Amino acid sequence: MKKIEVVRGEYYDSVTLMLVAKEIKRINGVVDAVLNMATEANIDIMKAAGFEIKAGFLSPDDLLIGIDYRKDEIDKIFETARSYLASPPWKKKEDDTEYTPGTLEGALAVLRDANLALISLPGRFAAAEAMKALKNGLNVMLYSDNVATEDEIKLKHYADRNDLIVMGPDCGTAVINGKGLGFSNVCPEGPVGIVAASGTGLQEVMVQLSRRGIGVKHGIGTGGRDVKECVGGISFLKGIRELSDDPEISLIIAVGKPPDPEVKERILNSLKKTGKDCVICFMGDDCGKDEDRVHYSAELEECAVVAEAILNGKEVSAARDKLRAEYASLSGWRPIEEVQGKYVRGLFTGGTLCYEAQYIAQSYINPIYSNAPLRKEFKLENSLKPIGHSFIDYGEDEFTQGRLHPMIDPSFRAEQLKEQSEDNSVAVVLFDVVLGYGSAENPSQEVAEAIGAVKREIKPVYVAYVCGTAGDPQDLAKQISLLEDAGVIVCESNARAALLASSLISRRER
Amino acid sequence: MNDIDKANSIAFERLLKAEPQIVGLGMAKEFIPNFGEKMILHAGPPITWERMSGPMIGAITGAILYEGWAETPEKARALASKGEITFEPCHHHNSVGPMAGIISPNLPVWVVEEKNSGRRGYATLNEGLGKVLRMGAFSEEVIERLNWMREVLYPVLRNGVRKYVEDNGGLNLKSLISQSLHMGDELHNRNRAATSLLIRTLVPSLIDAERGNHNLSRVVKFMAGNDHFFLNPGMAAAKASLDSVGYVEGSSMITIMARNGTDFGIQIAGIENEWFTCQAALPDVLLFPGFTKDDVNRDIGDSAIMETYGVGGFALAAAPAIVQFVGGTPQDAVNYTKEMYEICVGENKHFTIPVLNFRGTPTGIDLIKVVETGITPILDTGAAHKEAGKGQVGAGIVRMPSEAFVKAAEAFVEKYSK
Amino acid sequence: MSFKDLLNSGPKVINLGMERFYLDLLEQEVPAVKVNWRPPLAKSSLMDRLRKLRGEEVE
Numbered sequence: 001m002k003k004i005e006v007v008r009g010e011y012y013d014s015v016t017l018m019l020v021a022k023e024i025k026r027i028n029g030v031v032d033a034v035l036n037m038a039t040e041a042n043i044d045i046m047k048a049a050g051f052e053i054k055a056g057f058l059s060p061d062d063l064l065i066g067i068d069y070r071k072d073e074i075d076k077i078f079e080t081a082r083s084y085l086a087s088p089p090w091k092k093k094e095d096d097t098e099y100t101p102g103t104l105e106g107a108l109a110v111l112r113d114a115n116l117a118l119i120s121l122p123g124r125f126a127a128a129e130a131m132k133a134l135k136n137g138l139n140v141m142l143y144s145d146n147v148a149t150e151d152e153i154k155l156k157h158y159a160d161r162n163d164l165i166v167m168g169p170d171c172g173t174a175v176i177n178g179k180g181l182g183f184s185n186v187c188p189e190g191p192v193g194i195v196a197a198s199g200t201g202l203q204e205v206m207v208q209l210s211r212r213g214i215g216v217k218h219g220i221g222t223g224g225r226d227v228k229e230c231v232g233g234i235s236f237l238k239g240i241r242e243l244s245d246d247p248e249i250s251l252i253i254a255v256g257k258p259p260d261p262e263v264k265e266r267i268l269n270s271l272k273k274t275g276k277d278c279v280i281c282f283m284g285d286d287c288g289k290d291e292d293r294v295h296y297s298a299e300l301e302e303c304a305v306v307a308e309a310i311l312n313g314k315e316v317s318a319a320r321d322k323l324r325a326e327y328a329s330l331s332g333w334r335p336i337e338e339v340q341g342k343y344v345r346g347l348f349t350g351g352t353l354c355y356e357a358q359y360i361a362q363s364y365i366n367p368i369y370s371n372a373p374l375r376k377e378f379k380l381e382n383s384l385k386p387i388g389h390s391f392i393d394y395g396e397d398e399f400t401q402g403r404l405h406p407m408i409d410p411s412f413r414a415e416q417l418k419e420q421s422e423d424n425s426v427a428v429v430l431f432d433v434v435l436g437y438g439s440a441e442n443p444s445q446e447v448a449e450a451i452g453a454v455k456r457e458i459k460p461v462y463v464a465y466v467c468g469t470a471g472d473p474q475d476l477a478k479q480i481s482l483l484e485d486a487g488v489i490v491c492e493s494n495a496r497a498a499l500l501a502s503s504l505i506s507r508r509e510r
Numbered sequence: 511m512n513d514i515d516k517a518n519s520i521a522f523e524r525l526l527k528a529e530p531q532i533v534g535l536g537m538a539k540e541f542i543p544n545f546g547e548k549m550i551l552h553a554g555p556p557i558t559w560e561r562m563s564g565p566m567i568g569a570i571t572g573a574i575l576y577e578g579w580a581e582t583p584e585k586a587r588a589l590a591s592k593g594e595i596t597f598e599p600c601h602h603h604n605s606v607g608p609m610a611g612i613i614s615p616n617l618p619v620w621v622v623e624e625k626n627s628g629r630r631g632y633a634t635l636n637e638g639l640g641k642v643l644r645m646g647a648f649s650e651e652v653i654e655r656l657n658w659m660r661e662v663l664y665p666v667l668r669n670g671v672r673k674y675v676e677d678n679g680g681l682n683l684k685s686l687i688s689q690s691l692h693m694g695d696e697l698h699n700r701n702r703a704a705t706s707l708l709i710r711t712l713v714p715s716l717i718d719a720e721r722g723n724h725n726l727s728r729v730v731k732f733m734a735g736n737d738h739f740f741l742n743p744g745m746a747a748a749k750a751s752l753d754s755v756g757y758v759e760g761s762s763m764i765t766i767m768a769r770n771g772t773d774f775g776i777q778i779a780g781i782e783n784e785w786f787t788c789q790a791a792l793p794d795v796l797l798f799p800g801f802t803k804d805d806v807n808r809d810i811g812d813s814a815i816m817e818t819y820g821v822g823g824f825a826l827a828a829a830p831a832i833v834q835f836v837g838g839t840p841q842d843a844v845n846y847t848k849e850m851y852e853i854c855v856g857e858n859k860h861f862t863i864p865v866l867n868f869r870g871t872p873t874g875i876d877l878i879k880v881v882e883t884g885i886t887p888i889l890d891t892g893a894a895h896k897e898a899g900k901g902q903v904g905a906g907i908v909r910m911p912s913e914a915f916v917k918a919a920e921a922f923v924e925k926y927s928k
Numbered sequence: 929m930s931f932k933d934l935l936n937s938g939p940k941v942i943n944l945g946m947e948r949f950y951l952d953l954l955e956q957e958v959p960a961v962k963v964n965w966r967p968p969l970a971k972s973s974l975m976d977r978l979r980k981l982r983g984e985e986v987e
Contacts, residue, residue, distance in 0.1 A: 927980070
């Protein structure tokens with residue numbers, strides 16, 4: 001039977017709720033368990049899942065526990081859920097739990113020289129806490145999304161006037177003095193500084209640099225909306241200025257989706273004024289011609305290759321040519337077995353990786369549908385029912401309401417991967433696995449298991465990219481071999497994986 | 511510093527300056543202002559007979575029998591429901607009462623006075639544990655004990671206190687509270703040290719005033735056998751001190767927190783004489799053997815005045831032994847106190863906690879901080895059985911419900927926005 | 929501490945939100961404190977008015 005309970009006036013963050021749901025689902029007889037704060041969106045989700053919600057007035061501060069239990073005594077399961085909330089079973093019993101401050105001010109009393117607030121609270125609360133942090137002289141990294149544009153502008157103007165920076169909203173990655181904040185990979189330190197309006201974009205560039213032995217001192221995230229006209233690139237420009245002033249940084253990289261034209265102009269001028277070598281990577285953008293110390297690239301790996309050439313005193317065009325040659329030979333690869341089906345399906349956890357993959361693949365296959373497409377006309381009507389060639393970003397809002405981000409919990413993407421694999425019209429399945437701090441403990445495992453469970457006579461070709469470094473906690477080598485053991489072709493960059501996957505089909509079409 | 515902070519500073523300083531002392535004992539009807547003939551005072555915000563919970567109904571029944579206004583419990587309840595008795599909050603008459611908090615005309619009360627302002631606080635004598643009026647019991651045993659307290663305990667104490675006051679000017683309660691915080695008390699749920707100090711302070715005067723009175727030893731035994739004897743004058747001290755703050759324009763400091771077993775109510779220094787109420791919390795506490803969650807009555811008593819004053823649950827770090835009641839560790843006790851600092855105006859230099867390096871207790875609850883941080887005050891309290899007279903079912907930490915604070919914040923904003 | 933100072937001396941973080949971010953910082957030996965954050969009791973319109981009263985509004 002399906003039943004809902006309302007718990008009023010208790011707050012739990014979404015991660016805790018989802019982990020509790022996961023634990024409850026392990027119980028024999030539990031068909032489904034959903035725990036959500038009663039926002040309008042979540043109420044709809046629960047109703048869609050078949051739960052009847054009768055309680056009169058619900059506010060987003062009330063907790064809904066929905067349980068579908070095959071056996072009798074469903075109330076026992078609710079009791080268990082509540083006890084898990086009070087005492088999470090996955091938490092190690094700490095010996096003598098010191099006091100955890102309940103407010104920012106309380107925290108400041110404990111860490112008096114704090115200089116950054118890392119905020120990942122629900123969007124509707126995040127702006128106020130960010131402002132409080134700024135007023136207390138702290139810089140802010142705002143991981144939260146769903147922050148209103150007016151609030152972002154207010155925050156950034158205040159920060160600007162007070163020599164502080166706001167990284168975000170929707171900033172998932174930053175690296176300050178070699179230390180990772182949010183989702184980040186373990187990389188060496190070095191003479192490169194990066195300003196990025198994209199999280200996994202920053203990660204991929206850092207990973208590609210790291211594989212070439214090049215270290216990064218600072219990777220400043222700004223959030224995607226910073227480079228829109230309404231915000232004006234405040235944080236982006238601030239980042240460039242500081243990297244420019246830093247004597248330990250000799251090369252600056254700017255990464256992101258193409259900014260609004262006026263902001264792009266300001267960014268270019270600012271980079272030129274630094275007098276340092278710069279690589280500009282606005283993905284999918286019309287590349288300018290390289291001038292003097294400013295180089296352009298539309299792709300993330302290429303951006304790292306250009307940077308490598310500059311830092312090693314080699315010729316940039318030669319380096320680019322070499323990369324293209326490697327790509328060319330990659331696109332000539334052909335599998336031994338028969339390939340059944342005609343479509344490529346991409347399943348991504350990194351938004352920018354999905355975007356870049358589309359950009360690269362579009363030369364080989366067309367059209368590519370997506371929930372975050374390169375062009376509006378290719379938007380999927382139903383992201384759970386992809387058609388033709390489709391590349392889907394499972395980190396998009398529509399999937400993360402009431403669900404953990406796929407980089408943290410890979411299970412949903414793995415389910416989708418299995419489902420799509422069993423579609424006979426699918427020839428190639430392309431996916432990313434992102435490692436590093438913040439990501440799941442063993443992401444390749446879930447995908448490998450899903451692949452193993454696929455019921456289809458001739459399975460699709462699996463192509464993947466593992467975005468990680470040797471220093472990451474998940475053990476890069478192990479993550480790659482888990483996939484290879486499952487028959488996946490693992491490529492060395494997001495670009496190569498997209499290239500290989502799409503060229504497989506395009507050659508067949510010829 | 512903005513206006514609200516300035517106002518809160520004023521309110522806070524007044525509270526800290528307060529010097530509550532026992533100046534005597536007397537009959538409720540003679541000393542408590544505006545005490546009507548057929549009037550009974552109760553804990554918490556105003557409430558009608560129809561909405562009262564078990565313990566309060568039982569206590570009122572007992573009081574009516576004690577006063578002789580009816581002969582049987584059924585007749586007593588009939589009388590109460592007919593509207594012939596006026597029920598008013600203790601707080602409306604400068605008084606406070608733990609649990610049901612019932613004060614009837616012929617009950618003896620402590621008279622506590624705040625030295626600087628002259629504001630007074632009144633509270634009855636604590637009966638002890640078990641089947642007692644304040645838990646809603648009304649059996650013959652209860653009435654007999656109340657009679658003994660009026661006929662024996664009261665005169666002895668009254669004379670002794672009179673003698674003490676003659677010799678010393680007043681019995682300094684603030685000093686006793688301060689000392690007992692250094693002896694493992696927190697002054698709401700643990701009063702053993704304070705009770706001992708009180709007895710020690712009074713005994714010489716009791717002896718002097720009652721030479722040859724054979725009741726003296728019974729009186730001392732009675733007090734010594736009741737670990738919570740100090741709670742009542744302690745509450746009166748808190749009441750008189752908080753009353754001495756008075757109205758402070760623009761202050762968001764909380765001057766009353768009280769529960770009546772059905773509702774929870776607060777008042778603020780910046781809004782005169784207005785209750786903000788909501789449903790009282792259902793205590794989720796460690797239960798004594800034999801009782802279940804279904805037996806627990808909603809939170810009841812004026813004893814929340816202790817936390818409002820800066821002790822009780824707020825000083826839990828001073829009373830690590832109490833955590834046995836809450837099933838936690840001494841670190842938990844410390845954490846509760848530390849949490850309360852986040853919602854208070856200041857730290858109380860007079861009430862310090864040894865284990866926190868003699869840091870002053872969190873004092874002066876700031877309504878705005880409560881609403882902003884989502885941290886509501888915690889109390890360390892007993893829980894009553896919801897059926898009258900069945901006594902205490904457990905004790906532990908209870909968190910106050912948020913609605914009353916939100917209502918108060920709405921009113922505050924209405925009043926002070928231009 | 930200004931942005932420049934942050935870059936020079938490295939992050940010292942107050943974490944509000946997902947605990948895993950805090951734990952990852954500890955692993956990297958970054959000085960960090962986590963906050964046991966709770967949402968305000970009042971809805972945002974009331975919070976705005978309260979902040980205005982306290983002079984905490986921002987132009």
